[in-house]
Amino acid sequence: MAREIPYIAAVEEALHQEMERDETVIFYGQDVAPAEDDKWRQAFGNDRVRVSPISETAEIGMAVGAALTGYRPVVELLMAEFMLVAMNQVVNEAPRLRYMSGGRVKVPLVLKAGYGFTAGWAGQHTGSIYNMFCGIPGLKIVLPSTAADAKGLFASAIRDDNPVLYLIHYLLVLEHGEVPEGEYLVPLGEAAIRRPGADITIVATGWTVGKALEAAEQLASEGIDAEVIDPRTLQPLDIPTILTSVEKTGHVVLVDQAPRHAAASNIIAGEIAEHGFSALKAPIKQVTALDATVPYSEPMEAFVLPDEHKIAGAVREVLGAASVTA
Amino acid sequence: PITLGTDTKAIMAEIYGRTDGLCGGYGGSMHLVDPERGFMGTSGIVGQGIPQATGVAYAAQIRKQGQVVLCFFGDGASKQGAFHESLNLASLWKLPIVYVMENNNYNVGTRSDQEDANAAAGEPLSVKAVAYSMPGVTVDGGDPVAVYEAVGEAVARARGGDGPTLIESKVYRLSAHGNLIAPPGVPLHYPEHEAITVFGNREEYEAALRGDPVPRFRARLVEQGTLSAEDADQIAQEAKDEMEAAVQFGLDSPFPEPAAATKYVYA
Numbered sequence: 167m168a169r170e171i172p173y174i175a176a177v178e179e180a181l182h183q184e185m186e187r188d189e190t191v192i193f194y195g196q197d198v199a200p201a202e203d204d205k206w207r208q209a210f211g212n213d214r215v216r217v218s219p220i221s222e223t224a225e226i227g228m229a230v231g232a233a234l235t236g237y238r239p240v241v242e243l244l245m246a247e248f249m250l251v252a253m254n255q256v257v258n259e260a261p262r263l264r265y266m267s268g269g270r271v272k273v274p275l276v277l278k279a280g281y282g283f284t285a286g287w288a289g290q291h292t293g294s295i296y297n298m299f300c301g302i303p304g305l306k307i308v309l310p311s312t313a314a315d316a317k318g319l320f321a322s323a324i325r326d327d328n329p330v331l332y333l334i335h336y337l338l339v340l341e342h343g344e345v346p347e348g349e350y351l352v353p354l355g356e357a358a359i360r361r362p363g364a365d366i367t368i369v370a371t372g373w374t375v376g377k378a379l380e381a382a383e384q385l386a387s388e389g390i391d392a393e394v395i396d397p398r399t400l401q402p403l404d405i406p407t408i409l410t411s412v413e414k415t416g417h418v419v420l421v422d423q424a425p426r427h428a429a430a431s432n433i434i435a436g437e438i439a440e441h442g443f444s445a446l447k448a449p450i451k452q453v454t455a456l457d458a459t460v461p462y463s464e465p466m467e468a469f470v471l472p473d474e475h476k477i478a479g480a481v482r483e484v485l486g487a488a489s490v491t492a
Numbered sequence: 493p494i495t496l497g498t499d500t501k502a503i504m505a506e507i508y509g510r511t512d513g514l515c516g517g518y519g520g521s522m523h524l525v526d527p528e529r530g531f532m533g534t535s536g537i538v539g540q541g542i543p544q545a546t547g548v549a550y551a552a553q554i555r556k557q558g559q560v561v562l563c564f565f566g567d568g569a570s571k572q573g574a575f576h577e578s579l580n581l582a583s584l585w586k587l588p589i590v591y592v593m594e595n596n597n598y599n600v601g602t603r604s605d606q607e608d609a610n611a612a613a614g615e616p617l618s619v620k621a622v623a624y625s626m627p628g629v630t631v632d633g634g635d636p637v638a639v640y641e642a643v644g645e646a647v648a649r650a651r652g653g654d655g656p657t658l659i660e661s662k663v664y665r666l667s668a669h670g671n672l673i674a675p676p677g678v679p680l681h682y683p684e685h686e687a688i689t690v691f692g693n694r695e696e697y698e699a700a701l702r703g704d705p706v707p708r709f710r711a712r713l714v715e716q717g718t719l720s721a722e723d724a725d726q727i728a729q730e731a732k733d734e735m736e737a738a739v740q741f742g743l744d745s746p747f748p749e750p751a752a753a754t755k756y757v758y759a
Contacts (some may be wrong), residue, residue, distance in 0.1 A: 213553075221577035223573055224574065231550070259537075265757055266519035303757045
């Protein structure tokens, strides 16, 4: 039975249900449950729920250690950028230990953080930095764009036996959506076709999925039928679903909130260029943030970011462009 | 890991990158791990194993089976943020862990008093424990009995729920950094110990050599009558034979299939 709840409530519901289901799931982080009567501490006790100091290297490193010995830690990191002070644990420890042990250990943990908070937070709390973690074998990267996915992908991330970056989008936390009650799992590595269409494939991530859908509605009124795909996880990345769509439409616009030269769309463009080139009727176009630090002042912030108008403009350009000559 | 019962043949095969290695040739000398025997692993990045060991201690605390974690690192690692963050958290949460800092007075070729404020002030490095409200103890790391007693006390404290201890175990490294594990053909950092090649202090090194803990402890045991000279010789011979057999086992073990390189990326 599904009902409408906010994205952030779906996130909490997944964690609560997984902690009820599996007592090896532990949850800690900065400012998590400082009060004695906090609902998480009341529900799961002081062993499984703790508030930690502002010590990301220790918090994430300890999650690795606890995971090695049978627990499933969920570390609340609040802002994705806070991982940057603990980059070695995220990139060079957690994802490598299973491999370097020849499969003798596993490191099931979830690093939970928000990202992309482009709402006047200026340059250090607004980044879409998941690209830095793409191409780190052993790590999974999850970017839920709907309330239902926020729940289903989180539950799957907690049950996964690998380190997972679970990155919620801070501009989506109050967005409502239909979310199933009870156990609900969305597999990691399966893209969602958010809107089927015949003329052009738009692949968008996170908050830009909604922007792509708005653009698609606008384009529909102009007689353009866009298909919108949400990869949902960047690692693993569901390339087959994207290629199938490209085979059908022959036109591609890729959307991502990260700066142009560090966007997930770069990776997707490379896969399409290599494996779907013969289906392309026009060059691929990317709509990303500009190569700039996110500015504080609102008009400049909006200028830097992708939006529905830039996406629609890119679609018109691709559909009007000359054919690619192979 | 040898103390915990890890097979020396598997360790040596791992160092040689062979398929019978402890980690199948995926990890090598810097990343030995043997979880079944409680040896939870080693990081190749200075100080980064400390928070992981602290997390193992958190798991032990909530598992409530009386387990205690021993976390080993060098004096250089105590300048890493990972060390300070971990000691603060372990003391705050009263985690069952003993931090054993092996102080050999050198970070590769840099002396401790060149990079450590406590060392420069003439203080033992165990004073770092004061900042985290835990006991800090300095012992002669070349004296196994002294180490046993200090660690034993710290383990009892940890097991009793009173939290961590920092032990500074002072012991000289009798080889230049990395020379002992460098395979033939790999250029050495320094041909001789850094005391000689960097600081021209041959006497310091030779004094340390005269204080080599292995013959020192042997002489003490024989003098006390705990061990006869013959038994001591036999123990030494058995260790030598075991190591030679391990080396031969490593050399005889086949290399892994190259295509196995894509296994174990994900669980």
